[in-house]
Amino acid sequence: MIYITRRERFNAAHRLFRADFTDEQNLEVFGKCSNPNWHGHNYELFVTVKGEVNPETGFLINLKLLSKLIKEKITDQIDHKNINVEVPFMQGKFASTEVLAMAIWDELEQPIAALDAQLHCIKVFESENNFVEYYGS
Amino acid sequence: MIYITRRERFNAAHRLFRADFTDEQNLEVFGKCSNPNWHGHNYELFVTVKGEVNPETGFLINLKLLSKLIKEKITDQIDHKNINVEVPFMQGKFASTEVLAMAIWDELEQPIAALDAQLHCIKVFESENNFVEYYGS
Amino acid sequence: MIYITRRERFNAAHRLFRADFTDEQNLEVFGKCSNPNWHGHNYELFVTVKGEVNPETGFLINLKLLSKLIKEKITDQIDHKNINVEVPFMQGKFASTEVLAMAIWDELEQPIAALDAQLHCIKVFESENNFVEYYGS
Amino acid sequence: MIYITRRERFNAAHRLFRADFTDEQNLEVFGKCSNPNWHGHNYELFVTVKGEVNPETGFLINLKLLSKLIKEKITDQIDHKNINVEVPFMQGKFASTEVLAMAIWDELEQPIAALDAQLHCIKVFESENNFVEYYGS
Amino acid sequence: MIYITRRERFNAAHRLFRADFTDEQNLEVFGKCSNPNWHGHNYELFVTVKGEVNPETGFLINLKLLSKLIKEKITDQIDHKNINVEVPFMQGKFASTEVLAMAIWDELEQPIAALDAQLHCIKVFESENNFVEYYGS
Amino acid sequence: MIYITRRERFNAAHRLFRADFTDEQNLEVFGKCSNPNWHGHNYELFVTVKGEVNPETGFLINLKLLSKLIKEKITDQIDHKNINVEVPFMQGKFASTEVLAMAIWDELEQPIAALDAQLHCIKVFESENNFVEYYGS
Numbered sequence: 001m002i003y004i005t006r007r008e009r010f011n012a013a014h015r016l017f018r019a020d021f022t023d024e025q026n027l028e029v030f031g032k033c034s035n036p037n038w039h040g041h042n043y044e045l046f047v048t049v050k051g052e053v054n055p056e057t058g059f060l061i062n063l064k065l066l067s068k069l070i071k072e073k074i075t076d077q078i079d080h081k082n083i084n085v086e087v088p089f090m091q092g093k094f095a096s097t098e099v100l101a102m103a104i105w106d107e108l109e110q111p112i113a114a115l116d117a118q119l120h121c122i123k124v125f126e127s128e129n130n131f132v133e134y135y136g137s
Numbered sequence: 138m139i140y141i142t143r144r145e146r147f148n149a150a151h152r153l154f155r156a157d158f159t160d161e162q163n164l165e166v167f168g169k170c171s172n173p174n175w176h177g178h179n180y181e182l183f184v185t186v187k188g189e190v191n192p193e194t195g196f197l198i199n200l201k202l203l204s205k206l207i208k209e210k211i212t213d214q215i216d217h218k219n220i221n222v223e224v225p226f227m228q229g230k231f232a233s234t235e236v237l238a239m240a241i242w243d244e245l246e247q248p249i250a251a252l253d254a255q256l257h258c259i260k261v262f263e264s265e266n267n268f269v270e271y272y273g274s
Numbered sequence: 275m276i277y278i279t280r281r282e283r284f285n286a287a288h289r290l291f292r293a294d295f296t297d298e299q300n301l302e303v304f305g306k307c308s309n310p311n312w313h314g315h316n317y318e319l320f321v322t323v324k325g326e327v328n329p330e331t332g333f334l335i336n337l338k339l340l341s342k343l344i345k346e347k348i349t350d351q352i353d354h355k356n357i358n359v360e361v362p363f364m365q366g367k368f369a370s371t372e373v374l375a376m377a378i379w380d381e382l383e384q385p386i387a388a389l390d391a392q393l394h395c396i397k398v399f400e401s402e403n404n405f406v407e408y409y410g411s
Numbered sequence: 412m413i414y415i416t417r418r419e420r421f422n423a424a425h426r427l428f429r430a431d432f433t434d435e436q437n438l439e440v441f442g443k444c445s446n447p448n449w450h451g452h453n454y455e456l457f458v459t460v461k462g463e464v465n466p467e468t469g470f471l472i473n474l475k476l477l478s479k480l481i482k483e484k485i486t487d488q489i490d491h492k493n494i495n496v497e498v499p500f501m502q503g504k505f506a507s508t509e510v511l512a513m514a515i516w517d518e519l520e521q522p523i524a525a526l527d528a529q530l531h532c533i534k535v536f537e538s539e540n541n542f543v544e545y546y547g548s
Numbered sequence: 549m550i551y552i553t554r555r556e557r558f559n560a561a562h563r564l565f566r567a568d569f570t571d572e573q574n575l576e577v578f579g580k581c582s583n584p585n586w587h588g589h590n591y592e593l594f595v596t597v598k599g600e601v602n603p604e605t606g607f608l609i610n611l612k613l614l615s616k617l618i619k620e621k622i623t624d625q626i627d628h629k630n631i632n633v634e635v636p637f638m639q640g641k642f643a644s645t646e647v648l649a650m651a652i653w654d655e656l657e658q659p660i661a662a663l664d665a666q667l668h669c670i671k672v673f674e675s676e677n678n679f680v681e682y683y684g685s
Numbered sequence: 686m687i688y689i690t691r692r693e694r695f696n697a698a699h700r701l702f703r704a705d706f707t708d709e710q711n712l713e714v715f716g717k718c719s720n721p722n723w724h725g726h727n728y729e730l731f732v733t734v735k736g737e738v739n740p741e742t743g744f745l746i747n748l749k750l751l752s753k754l755i756k757e758k759i760t761d762q763i764d765h766k767n768i769n770v771e772v773p774f775m776q777g778k779f780a781s782t783e784v785l786a787m788a789i790w791d792e793l794e795q796p797i798a799a800l801d802a803q804l805h806c807i808k809v810f811e812s813e814n815n816f817v818e819y820y821g822s
Contacts, residue, residue, distance in 0.1 A: 002509050003544040011264065013150040013175040016332070029331065031338060037219035038150040040177005042264055048544075053513070057440065058427070058505030063541055064442060082174035094332030098276050102327070127148065127179055130337055133277040133322075139783050140818040153606070166605065168612060185818075190787070194714065195701070195779030200815055201716060231606030235550050239601070267611055270551040270596075285812065287698040287723040290469070303468065305475060311767035312698040314725005316812055356722035368469030372413050376464070401696065401727055404474055407414040407459075422675065424561040424586040448630035449561040451588005453675050493585035538559065538590055564743070577742065579749060642743030646687050650738070678748055681688040681733075 003120055004060050005048040008070050010079035012087075013040040014095040038082065044131075045074065045104065046123040049112055061117040069115070073107045097126045101134040109136070140257055141197050142185040145207050147216035149224075150177040151232040175219065180237075181262040182211065184245060186254040198254040206252070210244045234263045238271040246273070277394055278334050279322040282344050284353035286361075287314040288369040312356065318405075319348065319378065320397040323386055335391040343389070347381045371400045375408040383410070414531055415471050416459040419481050421490035423498075424451040425506040449493065455542075456485065456515065457534040460523055472528045480526070484518045508537045512545040520547070551668055552608050553596040556618050558627035560635075561588040562643040586630065592679075593622065593652065594671040597660055609665040617663070621655045645674045649682040657684070688805055689745050690733040693755050695764035697772075698725040699780040723767065729816075730759065730789065731808040734797055746802040754800070758792045782811045786819040794821070 015038050016030040017023075026034035033039070047070055051060050078087045083095045089103050101124045112119045125131040152175050153167040154160075163171035170176070184207055188197050215224045220232045226240050238261045249256045262268040289312050290304040291297075300308035307313070321344055325334050352361045357369045363377050375398045386393045399405040426449050427441040428434075437445035444450070458481055462471050489498045494506045500514050512535045523530045536542040563586050564578040565571075574582035581587070595618055599608050626635045631643045637651050649672045660667045673679040700723050701715040702708075711719035718724070732755055736745050763772045768780045774788050786809045797804045810816040 001546070001548075002512065003546075004509065005542050005544070007540040009264075011176050011178055013177040032217035035217050035219070037222045038175050038177065039148050039217040039219065040150040040175065041148055042179040053507075053509050058507040058510050060509050060543075080169040080172050080176040082172070082176070085174045096327075096332040098278065098327045098334050099332050101276065127146075129281040131279050132334075133279070135275070135277075137275075138820070138822075139786065140820075141783065142816050142818070144814040190781075190783045195781040195784050197783050197817075233601075233606040235552065235601050235608050236606050238550065266555040268553050269608075270553070272549070272551075274549075283812075285724050285726055287725040306765040309765050309767070311770045312723050312725065313696050313765040313767070314698040314723065315696055316727040354717040354720050354724040356720070356724065359722045370464075370469040372415065372464045372471050373469050375413065401694075403418040405416050406471075407416070409412070409414075411412075420675075422587050422589055424588040443628040446628050446630070448633045449586050449588065450559050450628040450630065451561040451586065452559055453590040491580040491583055491587040493583070493587065496585045538557075644738075644743040646689065646738050646745050647743050649687065677692040679690050680745075681690070683686070683688075685686075 001050055002053055002060050003048050003050045004063070004066075005046050005121075006063055006066050006070065008045045008047070008067065008075050010043050010045065010075045011040065012043060012078055012081050012083050013038040014083040015039065016094070016096060018094075038084075041126050043078075043100075044125040045070070046121070046125075047104075047108060047119070048121040048123070049117040050120040051117040054116075061112075061115055065115055066112070066117075069111050070108070073111060074104055097124050097130065097132045098134075100124055101132045105134050105136060138187055139190055139197050140185050140187045141200070141203075142183050142258075143200055143203050143207065145182045145184070145204065145212050147180050147182065147212045148177065149180060149215050149218050149220050150175040151220035152176065153231070153233060155231075175221075178263050180215075181268075182207070182241065183258070183260040183262075184241075184256070185258040185260070186249055187257040188254040191253075198249075198252055202252055203249070203254075206248050207245070210248060211241055234261050234267065234269045235271075237261055238269045242271050242273060275324055276327055276334050277322050277324045278337070278340075279320050279395075280337055280340050280344065282319045282321070282341065282349050284317050284319065284349045285314065286317060286352050286355050286357050287312040288357040289313065290368070290370060292368075312358075315400050317352075317374075318399040319344070320395070320399075321378075321382060321393070322395040322397070323391040324394040325391040328390075335386075335389055339389055340386070340391075343385050344382070347385060348378055371398050371404065371406045372408075374398055375406045379408050379410060412461055413464055413471050414459050414461045415474070415477075416457050416532075417474055417477050417481060419456045419458070419478065419486050421454050421456065421486045422451065423454060423489050423492050423494050424449040425494040426450065427505070427507060429505075449495075452537050454489075454511075455536040456481070457532070457536075458515075458519060458530070459532040459534070460528040461531040462528040465527075472523075472526055476526055477523070477528075480522050481519070484522060485515055508535050508541065508543045509545075511535055512543045516545050516547060549598055550601055550608050551596055551598045552611070552614075553594050553669075554611055554614050554618065556593045556595070556615065556623050558591050558593065558623045559588065560591060560626050560629050560631050561586040562631040563587065564642070564644060566642075586632075589674050591626075591648075592673040593618070594669070594673075595652075595656060595667070596669040596671070597665040598668040599665040602664075609660075609663055613663060614660070614665075617659050618656070621659060622652055645672050645678065645680045646682075648672055649680045653682050653684060686735055687738055687745050688733050688735045689748070689751075690731050690806075691748055691751050691755060693730045693732070693752065693760050695728050695730065695760045696725065697728060697763050697766050697768050698723040699768040700724065701779070701781060703779075723769075726811050728763075728785075729810040730755070731806070731810075732789075732793060732804070733806040733808070734802040735805040736802040739801075746797075746800055750800055751797070751802075754796050755793070758796060759789055782809050782815065782817045783819075785809055786817045790819050790821060
C-alpha cells in the first residue's frame with residue numbers, strides 16, 4: 001500500500017451564515033466570516049489516494065489523470081466562484097472548510113475508484129494557519 | 138540607509154470589472170476574474186520602510202508600531218471584506234492588485250513619515266504566482 | 275469524524291542539557307545544542323483536533339476559540355521566553371522538542387475536551403528540517 | 412510513542428520508461444516524463460521514525476545520527492546523480508517516486524532499527540504539487 | 549511606474565561542464581555538478597515587468613497573456629528537457645543558472661515589449677538556497 | 686552585471702536591551718524582546734553578490750566557495766550561540782536585526798571582494814513576518 005498526493009489550488013468567495021439567522025445573529029455566531037458582502041480565500045486542496053503500485057507502469061495512479069479529474073470535478077466548478085451561490089456540489093450546504101472537504105470527498109470518491117485507486121484523504125487549507133482533513137465516514 | 142519589511146495578511150473578495158461594461162464585455166476583457174458573484178484571495182502584504190538606524194534604540198522603526206499602523210490603516214479596513222464594495226480607500230477604484238498596491242501606498246506614506254521613517258515599497262501577493270510592487274510615483 | 279488544525283508560532287530560547295552533567299559531558303552528548311549561553315528557535319505549533327461537524331454551525335470547533343485557548347495556555351507562556359527557565363509547563367523537564375510536544379499535549383487535552391472536541395495531534399517544528407508529532411499516550 | 416521527522420534534500424535526473432518499450436510507446440504511456448534525454452527534480456525527503464523518548468536523554472533519537480545515516484545511505488548515493496543509471500539502490504527498478512520511496516524504506520529500515528528507533532514513514536516530494544508516502548508493507 | 553511578477557516552474561536535467569575539458573578537469577572545476585550522467589532541478593522562474601497602469605483596464609499587463617508568452621517561449625521549450633542537449637535558446641551555451649537567466653531575458657525582452665510593457669528582471673531559483681537575478685545589460 | 690544569492694540559516698538566542706537601562710526601562714522600550722532570560726530565532730540569511738559572468742566558467746562566483754566563506758565568517762560564529770554574549774562580530778553591539786545585518790556586511794564585504802565578486806545585499810529574516818535588507822553605506 002502506497003499513498004500519493006496531488007495538490008491543486010482554487011480562489012473563491014464565501015461567507016459563513018445561516019439563512020434562518022439575522023445578519024446580527026450571524027455576526028454573533030460567525031464573526032467577520034459572516035460579512036454579507038462576502039470575503040474570499042486562496043484555497044489549497046491536497047487529494048491523497050492509496051493503493052498498490054502497478055507492476056506494469058511503476059505507478060499507483062497516473063497523476064495526469066488524477067489532476068485532470070480533480071480539475072473537471074472540483075476546480076472547474078469552484079475556482080473564481082462564490083461557494084455559497086454557484087458551486088453545484090455545495091448547493092444548500094454550509095460554506096465552512098469542514099463541509100467543503102466532505103463535499104469534495106463525495107465528488108471524488110467514485111471517479112477515483114474508477115481509476116483503480118482508493119481515495120484516502122481530502123485536505124483543504126483555507127489559510128496558512130487553518131486546514132481540515134477528512135478521511136471519509 | 139537600511140530597509141525593514143513587515144508582512145501582514147488579509148482575506149478579501151473582489152471582482153475585476155468596469156461598471157460601464159456589460160457582464161459579457163467584462164467577461165471578454167477580464168475573464169473569470171469578472172465573475173459578478175465575486176471570488177476572493179488570501180492577500181499577503183509586505184510593507185518596506187527605509188531610513189537610518191536610531192543610535193538610541195538600534196532600530197530603524199519599532200516594528201510593533203509599524204504593525205499596529207498597518208493594522209489600523211489597512212487590514213482592519215480590508216480583511217474579510219469585499220474590496221469593490223466596502224473598503225474606504227478603494228472606493229471608486231478598480232480592484233486590481235496594481236491599483237490596490239498604489240492605494241495602500243497612499244494610506245501609509247504619511248503615517249510612516251510621522252514615525253520618522255520613509256515608505257520604500259508596497260508588495261502585494263494575490264496568489265503564490267502573482268505579485269505587484271510599487272515604489273511610489 | 276473530521277480533523278481541523280490550527281497553526282500558531284512562538285520564539286523561544288533553550289538548551290539541551292542535564293543538570294547532573296558537567297558542561298563537557300553535556301557537550302559530548304548534546305553537541306552545540308547544549309551551549310550554556312542558550313540558543314533559540316522560531317517554533318511552529320500545529321494543534322489538530324477531531325470530532326463531528328456540529329449540524330447547527332457547520333463547524334467542528336470555533337477556530338477563534340481554539341486559537342484563543344492555544345494563546346492562553348501555550349503561546350502566552352512560552353513566546354519570547356526561555357524554555358528551560360521560566361515556562362510553567364516545562365518546569366523540571368528536558369527542553370527537547372519531543373518533551374515540549376508532550377507537555378503541550380498535557381496542557382491542551384482537557385481544555386479542548388471542554389470545547390466538545392478531542393485533541394488528536396500536537397506537531398512542533400523546531401526548524402524547517404526537524405519536527406515532532408505526538409498523538410497522546 | 413512519539414514521531415520525529417528529518418527533512419533532507421537531493422537533486423537528481425531521471426526518466427520514466429520501460430526498456431522493453433520503444434520511445435514512442437514510452438511517450439504514449441509516460442508522456443514527457445519519458446524524455447530519453449532525461450529531466451530532473453529537487454527532491455525533498457522526509458524520514459519519520461517512531462519510538463519512546465529515552466528518559467536519559469529526553470530524545471527519541473539523536474537527530475545528528477539520523478541525519479548522518481540518511482546522508483550515508485541515501486543522499487550520498489543519489490544527490491547530483493541519474494536515478495536510472497547510477498544509484499545503487501535503484502538498479503533495475505522503475506524510477507517513479509512511488510518506487511523510489513519504497514527503495515529508500517528498504518535502505519533505512521534496518522539501520523534505523525540499529526539506532527533503537529523504528530522507521531515509520533518515507534515521504535518524497537517530486538515537486539510542490541506531487542508527493543508519495545510509504546509506511547512499509 | 550509599477551512592477552508585476554509572474555512565477556512559472558519547470559523541471560529539467562543539466563550538467564556543468566566544458567566540452568574542451570576532460571571529465572576529470574570538469575570534476576575538478578565544477579564538482580558533482582559536472583556528473584556526465586546528468587542531474588536535475590525543479591527550477592522556479594520569476595518574470596518581472598514594469599510600466600504604467602492602463603487607465604482603461606486597471607492593469608499594467610494582462611497576466612494571462614504574460615503567462616501564455618512565458619509558456620510558449622520558455623517553459624514549453626525547457627520543461628522536462630535536458631538543458632545542455634535540446635533547449636533551443638541554450639544551444640552552445642554553458643548550462644549555469646547565470647547563463648540560463650540571461651538567455652531567458654533574451655527570449656522574453658522583445659515579446660514583452662510587444663505587449664506594451666518592459667521586462668525588468670528575470671529571477672531563477674535552482675534550489676531553495678540558490679537563485680540568480682538579471683536586469684539586462 | 687548579474688546577481689546571485691546564497692541562503693544560509695542559523696539559530697541563536699538574543700535580547701534587545703541597553704545596559705544603561707533598568708529591566709523596567711528595557712521592558713518599556715523593547716517589550717517582550719527585552720526578556721532578561723533571552724529568547725531566540727531561526728534566522729535566515731540571504732547573501733547577494735554581483736559581478737560579471739566569468740566566460741571561462743559560466744559562473745559569477747563559485748557558490749561552494751561563497752557558501753564556505755559564509756559558514757566560516759558568519760554561521761560558525763553565530764549558529765547555536767547567544768548573539769549578545771559570545772558572537773565576536775556582535776561584541777558591544779545592539780542585537781537588533783538591523784545591526785546584525787550591518788555587522789554581517791562588514792564581515793563579508795572584503796572576503797567576497799577577494800573572490801572577485803562584489804557584495805550587493807545582506808538580507809536577514811528574524812521571522813516569517815520581519816526581515817531587514819542592507820546594501821552597504
